[in-house]
Amino acid sequence: MKTVNTAHQKAWGYLEQCLIDKGLEPDLMLRMVGQIDIAIPSWALGTGGTRFGRFGCGGEPRTLAEKLNDVAVLNRLTRCAGSISLHIPWDKPSHVDDIRDYAQHLGIRIGSVNSNTFQDLGEAQSYKFGSLSHVNRMVREQAVAHNMEVVEIGKALGAETLSLWLADGSSYPGQDDFMGRLDRIKNSLREIYDCLPDNWQMLIEYKPFEPHFYSMCIPDWGTAWLLARECGPRALVLVDLGHHLPNTNIAQIVATLLWKGALGGFHFNDSKYADDDLTVGCLRPYDLYLIFCELTKENTWSTQKRNWMIDASHNLKDPLEDLIQSIENIQIALAKSLCLDRKKLALAQEHNDIALCEQVLLDAYLTDMRPLVAEARLRSGGMANPLSSFRDERIREKLIGERGSQSKASGL
Numbered sequence: 336m337k338t339v340n341t342a343h344q345k346a347w348g349y350l351e352q353c354l355i356d357k358g359l360e361p362d363l364m365l366r367m368v369g370q371i372d373i374a375i376p377s378w379a380l381g382t383g384g385t386r387f388g389r390f391g392c393g394g395e396p397r398t399l400a401e402k403l404n405d406v407a408v409l410n411r412l413t414r415c416a417g418s419i420s421l422h423i424p425w426d427k428p429s430h431v432d433d434i435r436d437y438a439q440h441l442g443i444r445i446g447s448v449n450s451n452t453f454q455d456l457g458e459a460q461s462y463k464f465g466s467l468s469h470v471n472r473m474v475r476e477q478a479v480a481h482n483m484e485v486v487e488i489g490k491a492l493g494a495e496t497l498s499l500w501l502a503d504g505s506s507y508p509g510q511d512d513f514m515g516r517l518d519r520i521k522n523s524l525r526e527i528y529d530c531l532p533d534n535w536q537m538l539i540e541y542k543p544f545e546p547h548f549y550s551m552c553i554p555d556w557g558t559a560w561l562l563a564r565e566c567g568p569r570a571l572v573l574v575d576l577g578h579h580l581p582n583t584n585i586a587q588i589v590a591t592l593l594w595k596g597a598l599g600g601f602h603f604n605d606s607k608y609a610d611d612d613l614t615v616g617c618l619r620p621y622d623l624y625l626i627f628c629e630l631t632k633e634n635t636w637s638t639q640k641r642n643w644m645i646d647a648s649h650n651l652k653d654p655l656e657d658l659i660q661s662i663e664n665i666q667i668a669l670a671k672s673l674c675l676d677r678k679k680l681a682l683a684q685e686h687n688d689i690a691l692c693e694q695v696l697l698d699a700y701l702t703d704m705r706p707l708v709a710e711a712r713l714r715s716g717g718m719a720n721p722l723s724s725f726r727d728e729r730i731r732e733k734l735i736g737e738r739g740s741q742s743k744a745s746g747l
C-alpha cells in the first residue's frame with residue numbers, strides 16, 4: 336500500500352507541476368473531477384444478458400435494498416456514485432418509507448425514476464403496438480397513469496427527475512401514421528408534464544432503431560426537443576450515447592442541445608455497432624473526450640442541473656467492476672477536457688489553422704490525467720485505485736457468500 340501511495344504521490348506531484356506550468360488550476364480541476372455525480376442504474380448492478388442467454392457472476396443484488404448496498408460500495412470506493420436510478424415497476428418498493436430511510440442511511444440519493452412501457456407486466460392493456468402514442472385511447476391512458484404512478488413513487492423517495500424512453504414505433508411501412516402518432520405522443524407527454532411537481536424535470540430519451548426497425552416514434556434529438564418544447568421548460572432531452580446510428584457526431588449534437596439549453600442529461604455507455612451498452616470509454620475514448628470538451632465549455636458546465644447516468648449492460652464482466660471502470664473513464668475524459676487550452680484553440684480556429692486546432696485538442700487528450708483522478712478521489716475519501724481495492728477487499732466473494740452464487744434480481 337505504501338508503495339502505491341509513494342508512486343501516486345510522485346505521479347501526482349509531476350502532473351500538478353505540469354498543469355501549473357500550463358497555466359491551469361489543479362485545485363479547481365480536482366474539485367470538478369471529484370464532484371461529478373454519476374448515477375448508477377439499478378438494472379446495471381446485476382449481470383445482463385443477450386437474447387441468447389445470461390451467465391450470472393453470483394452475489395448479485397436480489398432486492399432493492401441490496402441494490403442500494405451495491406451502490407454504496409461503489410460510492411465508498413469512488414466517491415462519485417452517490418445516487419441510484421430506478422426502473423418502475425422492476426424496483427417498485429413494497430415499503431417506500433423504508434427504502435427512502437435506508438438510502439438516506441447509506442448516503443445514497445434517488446437520481447431519476449424511469450417508467451416502463453416497453454413490456455407487458457400484467458396490465459389490462461397491452462403495449463405490443465405502443466404506449467403513449469398508441470391508437471387506442473385506453474392504452475394511452477394506462478401509459479400516462481403508469482408514468483404518474485412512477486412520479487408519485489419518485490416523490491416519496493426524494494427523486495426529482497422522470498426519465499422516459501418509449502419503445503413506440505413501427506416495423507413496416509404504412510403500419511402507422513407518422514403525424515398522427517406525434518400528435519398522440521405530444522398530448523400524452525403534456526398530460527404527464529402537467530402533473531410533475533415544480534422542482535421536477537422530465538427527460539425525453541431518443542433512439543433511431545430497436546425494438547422497431549422501420550420507424551421509432553422519437554428517433555432523434557430533434558424530435559425529442561420538439562416534443563419537450565411542446566411540454567414546457569422543465570422537459571429536456573436525454574442523450575444516450577448508444578442511441579445513435581454508427582458514426583453519428585454526438586459531440587455536435589451535445590453542442591447544439593447546449594446552445595438551446597435543451598440538454599437534460601446523459602446515459603453513458605460505449606458501442607461498436609449499435610446499442611451495445613459496453614463499458615463507458617472502452618472503445619471510443621477520444622469521442623467521449625470530445626463530448627466532454629463541449630460539456631465543460633465556459634458557462635455551460637455546472638450552470639444547469641444535469642443527470643449523469645451510466646446506462647450499460649454487463650454480460651461478461653463483474654457488473655461492479657464494469658461500473659468502476661465506467662466511472663473512471665468518465666472522470667478521465669472530464670479531466671482531459673479541463674486540460675484543453677481553449678484560448679489557443681479559439682485563436683487557431685480564428686486563423687483556420689486546422690493542424691494546430693487538432694494539435695491543441697490532442698495535447699490535452701494525450702495528457703495522462705489518471706493521477707489527478709486518483710488524487711481527486713483520495714481527497715474525497717475514496718480509493719486511489721478502486722478496481723484494485725474492490726479485488727483486494729474480495730468484495731465479490733463476500734457478496735457471493737451473503738447472497739449465493741445464483742442470485743439474480745427481478746427485471747435484470
Ligand SMILES: [Mn+2]
Nearest residue numbers: 540575602646
Ligand atoms: Mn438509456
